[in-house]
Amino acid sequence: MAEAHQAVAFQFTVTPDGIDFHLSREALKNIYLSGITSWRKRLIRYKNGVLTGVYPASPSSWLIVVIAIMSTMYARIDPSMGMIDCIKKTLPVNGYLAVQTQTVLSAMLFATGLWVSLILVLRYILKMLLSYHGWMFEPHGRISRTTKIWATLVKMFSGRRPLLYSFQASLPRLPVPGVDDTIKRVSCGLNHTLVVSSDGMTVWAFGDGDYGKLGTGSCTVKCYPQDLLYVTPTHRQAARAGNAVHAMLIYRRKLDREEHSPMRALGIVPMCSYQMERMFNTTRIPGIETDFIQHLKDSKHMVVYHKGRFYKVWLHHGGRHLQPCELEMQFQKILDDKTEPQPGELKLAALTAGERIPWARARVKFFSQGINKVSLDAIEKAAIFMTLDEEEQGYDKEKLRSIDSYAKSLLHGKCYNRWFDKSFNLIAYKNGKLGINAEHSWADAPIVGHMWEFVLSTDHFQLGYTEEGHCKGDMNKMLSPPSKLKWDIPQECQDITESSYKMAKVIADDVDFHGCLFDDFGKGLIKKCRTSPDAFIQIALQLAHFRDKGEFCLTYEASMTRLFREGRTETVRSCTIESTAFVHAMENPDKTCNSNW
Structure with missing residues (x-):
């Protein structure tokens, strides 16, 4: 019962002599500390919102811009090309403030506008830089001069000590390919598995469903991150x-x-x-x-x-x-x-x-x-x-x-x-x-x-x-x-x-699962062959399935699109002209490892 009473901050009992109050100092202390924690979280979120909102600049950079503008004003140089005077004339406090105060206030407003404009320019430049994806298609170990320059610029415009969501406003949107290009790519991906009709024509059908909704099928089978295989820190x-x-x-x-x-x-x-x-x-x-x-x-x-x-x-x-x-x-x-x-x-x-x-x-x-x-x-x-x-x-x-x-x-x-x-x-x-x-x-x-x-x-x-x-x-x-x-x-x-x-x-x-450990070799050996470990596994899956079934099937691999704002995953069709050619070559006894197939 003593433990249960800790949750009660105060109790009162009505007696013939009046109302009898009983306060729990420990419970009141917990309520107070809980309130402090709640307000601390709000302040942290507000501060982070400000820091993320001005990134890749920082709030302190506003003060630097203001000081720079004020310094030029005292040196009788107008960096605003007359905009500060225009701001001063339109201020609704002309009759209440001294002329010098109006000038200072106008200069601060101009500096703030300039600072915001610089932030938007930096974000736009960073977004343009992040829209370049040529680095993904370059051979391992051979980086072009263009990519080296691009990487230097990305580092330069990325700012310092970013928070978790600092880059959200600078990430490019996921581009949507054209219909003709989509049909061409789908056609290449399906040529190995489609049964062509008797007249040699392939029928295409495109749905018009709402793909933004969550489905209503079962959610039973999920992904499953596992524990360390060889280590169990405690059996309790x-x-x-x-x-x-x-x-x-x-x-x-x-x-x-x-x-x-x-x-x-x-x-x-x-x-x-x-x-x-x-x-x-x-x-x-x-x-x-x-x-x-x-x-x-x-x-x-x-x-x-x-x-x-x-x-x-x-x-x-x-x-x-x-x-x-x-x-x-x-x-x-x-x-x-x-x-x-x-x-x-x-x-x-x-x-x-x-x-x-x-x-x-x-x-x-x-x-x-x-x-x-x-x-x-x-x-x-x-x-x-x-x-x-x-x-x-x-x-x-x-x-x-x-x-x-x-x-x-x-x-x-x-x-x-x-x-x-x-x-x-x-x-x-x-x-x-x-x-x-x-x-x-x-x-x-x-x-x-x-x-x-x-x-x-x-x-x-x-x-x-x-x-x-x-x-x-x-x-x-x-x-x-x-x-x-x-x-x-x-x-x-x-x-x-x-x-x-x-x-x-x-x-x-209906889930048939078999998983075992393979330690004959790993990604280190695959990389020494100047090959992507992921590509190696995908081609191995194609070969294994063909040897087991004697045919190819529609295959996809999840591809991360988090390089784009709010990106999730897309599908990579790993059953391609090149991968099927490789499988046929592996199964052809007349081919050798030196064949130019």
């Missing part, structure tokens, strides 16, 4: 989860403060950071016609799933993040809880794994009011969703060095122990292994991958564990315990849940 499930969640909170704080450096190709060309905005506090909401993304600026709790039960865990206390050891304590309480799931709770998350329309209708009918709405809000507005899994997973040396089971668990789990609508699910396995199940609509896989690399490195190199495998640090044992979410799921909703589960299970069972 709660401890590993505590360090991982704390590392994510550090990453989120740096994300909110825009302290992450923008990703740059070759260390020079900035990439769009737009997708990173919705990494945390984000949920995909089902709709009858289309889904939409719900993103909150901040969230101070997470939701944990364990053995069919959902728990809400606060991530802040006294204006600070919970320490790893405090998170471990909270997660251990969940693991030690022996209560059974409520009726309909065990497979409730299967609603997010099946078809979207039944889930959207069930959400409106059964989760729009009462305790179901409160509990669903807790999940959808959570910063992080985590599953404390009952299984043990990881790299299996005994089964042909396999990661089959591990990968399938991360891809879809049991179809009811992941909340597939969340931007990502953190999965902590019983043996201390970790993994992520990521939803794709809000961002592409590399965005989650950047965060995951940060989490693993922070866990291993910064946070660490005690000799017993627990999280380091001193904990506040008076924290409020995790609160179990309450549900009132009627039988009709349970039937819909079961139907969604069966549909998702069919999809999951």
Whole structure:
């Protein structure tokens, strides 16, 4: 009970002698610190907005321009060519200010306008420079003079110490190719796989659908960043989860403060950071016609799933993040809880794994009011969703060095122990292994991958564990315990849940995955042959498929377009005239490695 009272700032009781107030000093302190933290975040966001708004210049450069203009004025030189006098004549305060004050104010206004114009010119020049992509098509190790000059100019106009979103206004828009060029490229890509009609003509059909909407199909099978294969820092499930969640909170704080450096190709060309905005506090909401993304600026709790039960865990206390050891304590309480799931709770998350329309209708009918709405809000507005899994997973040396089971668990789990609508699910396995199940609509896989690399490195190199495998640090044992979410799921909703589960299970069972480690050689050897590792893998896939099936098929590789503003991915058709010619040559016994085919 003492822990529960920490959340109450004051209580009052009406007695015959009057009203009796009881104040909780600790709770009031937490409220005060929480308010300070909230205002600090607002100030940081405002400051970052100013810094990003004037980039590649800086606010201090405004003062330099003003001083320069004022200096020329005192030297009786008019750099504005009469514009300062025009501004002075149009000022509405002519009758209230001295002539010298009006001159100074006019000069400052002119300097501000000049400063803004210089920022726009710098951004335009940088955008033009970033529109050059000839560097991508040059051979490895042979950089042209043009590209060298371009790289120097990009560095010169990129400014210093950019924030995460500093380059957004300078990135070029993704160009749209012409229809004729598109048809020509599609034709080249399909020639190897199309069955031509009897009259030798190929029929083309172009859809007119709205491709800007989120689809309503199942979201079950996702991308799956894995844990370190050979290293498990601790086999304590709660401890590993505590360090991982704390590392994510550090990453989120740096994300909110825009302290992450923008990703740059070759260390020079900035990439769009737009997708990173919705990494945390984000949920995909089902709709009858289309889904939409719900993103909150901040969230101070997470939701944990364990053995069919959902728990809400606060991530802040006294204006600070919970320490790893405090998170471990909270997660251990969940693991030690022996209560059974409520009726309909065990497979409730299967609603997010099946078809979207039944889930959207069930959400409106059964989760729009009462305790179901409160509990669903807790999940959808959570910063992080985590599953404390009952299984043990990881790299299996005994089964042909396999990661089959591990990968399938991360891809879809049991179809009811992941909340597939969340931007990502953190999965902590019983043996201390970790993994992520990521939803794709809000961002592409590399965005989650950047965060995951940060989490693993922070866990291993910064946070660490005690000799017993627990999280380091001193904990506040008076924290409020995790609160179990309450549900009132009627039988009709349970039937819909079961139907969604069966549909998702069919999809999951249809996933045939086999992954093993290949260490005979790696990208180092491929690069020595002056070949792109990516191109090597793509051509190997073409050869392997042809040897297995005796024919070619439509093949695409995801291509990142983050060099453009708000770019996501496009498809590269790797089944080309050149790749098929290579495969035929490899299968032709009359060809040799020296043949000029």
